[in-house]
Amino acid sequence: MTGLSPPVDVFDMVIFGGTGDLAYRKLLPALYQRFADEQIQPGSRILGTARDTIDDVEYRKRVADALGRAGVAKDGETTKKFLELVNYRSTDATTNSGWEEFGKFLHAAGDRIRVFYLATSAAIYVPICEHLKQLGLTQGEVRVVVEKPIGSDSTTAAAINNAVGRSFDESQTYRIDHYLGKETVQNLLALRFGNALFEPLWSAEHIDHVQITVAETVGVESRASYYANAGALRDMIQNHMLQLLCMVAMEPPASLEADAIRDEKLKVLRSLAPINANNADHLTVRGQYRAGATPTGRVPGYLEESKLNDTATDTFVALKAEIKNWRWAGVPFYLRTGKRLAERVSEIVISFRAIPHSIFGASAGPVAPNKLVLRLQPDEGVKLWLMIKYPGPGGLRLRNVPLDMSFAEAFGVRYPDAYERLLMDVVRGNQTLFMRRDEVEAAWKWIDPILAAWRADDNEPKPYTAGSWGPSAAVALIERDGRTWHDEQT
Numbered sequence: 001m002t003g004l005s006p007p008v009d010v011f012d013m014v015i016f017g018g019t020g021d022l023a024y025r026k027l028l029p030a031l032y033q034r035f036a037d038e039q040i041q042p043g044s045r046i047l048g049t050a051r052d053t054i055d056d057v058e059y060r061k062r063v064a065d066a067l068g069r070a071g072v073a074k075d076g077e078t079t080k081k082f083l084e085l086v087n088y089r090s091t092d093a094t095t096n097s098g099w100e101e102f103g104k105f106l107h108a109a110g111d112r113i114r115v116f117y118l119a120t121s122a123a124i125y126v127p128i129c130e131h132l133k134q135l136g137l138t139q140g141e142v143r144v145v146v147e148k149p150i151g152s153d154s155t156t157a158a159a160i161n162n163a164v165g166r167s168f169d170e171s172q173t174y175r176i177d178h179y180l181g182k183e184t185v186q187n188l189l190a191l192r193f194g195n196a197l198f199e200p201l202w203s204a205e206h207i208d209h210v211q212i213t214v215a216e217t218v219g220v221e222s223r224a225s226y227y228a229n230a231g232a233l234r235d236m237i238q239n240h241m242l243q244l245l246c247m248v249a250m251e252p253p254a255s256l257e258a259d260a261i262r263d264e265k266l267k268v269l270r271s272l273a274p275i276n277a278n279n280a281d282h283l284t285v286r287g288q289y290r291a292g293a294t295p296t297g298r299v300p301g302y303l304e305e306s307k308l309n310d311t312a313t314d315t316f317v318a319l320k321a322e323i324k325n326w327r328w329a330g331v332p333f334y335l336r337t338g339k340r341l342a343e344r345v346s347e348i349v350i351s352f353r354a355i356p357h358s359i360f361g362a363s364a365g366p367v368a369p370n371k372l373v374l375r376l377q378p379d380e381g382v383k384l385w386l387m388i389k390y391p392g393p394g395g396l397r398l399r400n401v402p403l404d405m406s407f408a409e410a411f412g413v414r415y416p417d418a419y420e421r422l423l424m425d426v427v428r429g430n431q432t433l434f435m436r437r438d439e440v441e442a443a444w445k446w447i448d449p450i451l452a453a454w455r456a457d458d459n460e461p462k463p464y465t466a467g468s469w470g471p472s473a474a475v476a477l478i479e480r481d482g483r484t485w486h487d488e489q490t
């Protein structure tokens, strides 16, 4: 939010995987925005590194192209100044090649905040961390940022955490989940704990159920080899969606301190009722898209797009989770996410209980239960659905109408990308919006038995047509409980 962000101290940020998709698409554009907003001071340095043997000039050219593609580049002067901060050194994580030069570059600036962003495959985290340790770069005001996926189950996640932990301690480790950097997710904290209105209603006594949807229209695109080993359960549910669930369900933390929040989220994860071979069939639905049409036109199915003969990967998951504690006992949390769905929309729907008794006659129309809808994207905002009287004479007719707060309209500002906020938090040393090791491992402990149940099941993910809302079984999952997925249009 332009103009409201105090500058951070001068820092060096190293992006491992500096020529990769995440760097070009997200990290460098986010740093650019923070620079244009004067939150990053001249004197800070950004160092891209990867195996490609290119020089600063070529890298800057590629970064300039990436900024153009991301549509962030403002004026030529700002871009020129930003590119002056950008450097490149080639390194090979698996050999000693390039590391001496790399170390010289970093040591030349003396003691300052150093951020090492591991935007690479987890397979090379260990050698990277070892090189950094050998170069004496792991002490002092140093932070390491670890991207998801952190492992593919609890065993591999623990191995990655142990490996990173040999060079960096927990207070230096920032496990990023970019969903926590989204404005609406932080607004959930503001809404729940900055208002007296909601918290008294925030329990099984008044809430009937919660829905969390993250629907995408994109397919797997160029990430098929990663995605085939992940699937939607690992790619989205284990991290982003469980984090959203935690933010909705956690007890009020004592403060905004990182550990105060993370302790509460951990308790939620540990209270999730297990889903395993006994009930996975009833509580989960997996799907895989087939050719169809999305708002942007006709698209191929997953098998053609990935060019893999892989009928086992889930590109869609819907599930019904339950939190076994006093606050939430009996309140289902329905989660669904998928690629190639009808619309790009991410939202959290808190559906309140129906009124206990209606004083209105049939002519007033149905009285719908209240809903609080937190929209994460595309247009961030909050809507509180209320029953009101339709204006005018002609009897008392009721309508379900949203009290609508679109953030961009309300504040008239550009909403920053999640990475902008999170990268600056790393520099500032604020871990509140990052996952602690025990959280990641607790999330995997809940996911592992679901994966095991699916593996043991002879059935494959159910096909769904691209451009639909997923397999019909996902509709049945919620409708057999007498509820429906929230739909603005109805």
Ligand code: BG6
Binding pocket: 178, 216, 235, 346
């Ligand atoms: C990433 C997943 O973490 O999140 C992608 O790996 C997914 O598969 C993306 O597309 C969604 O993020 P956003 O911010 O576009 O909703």
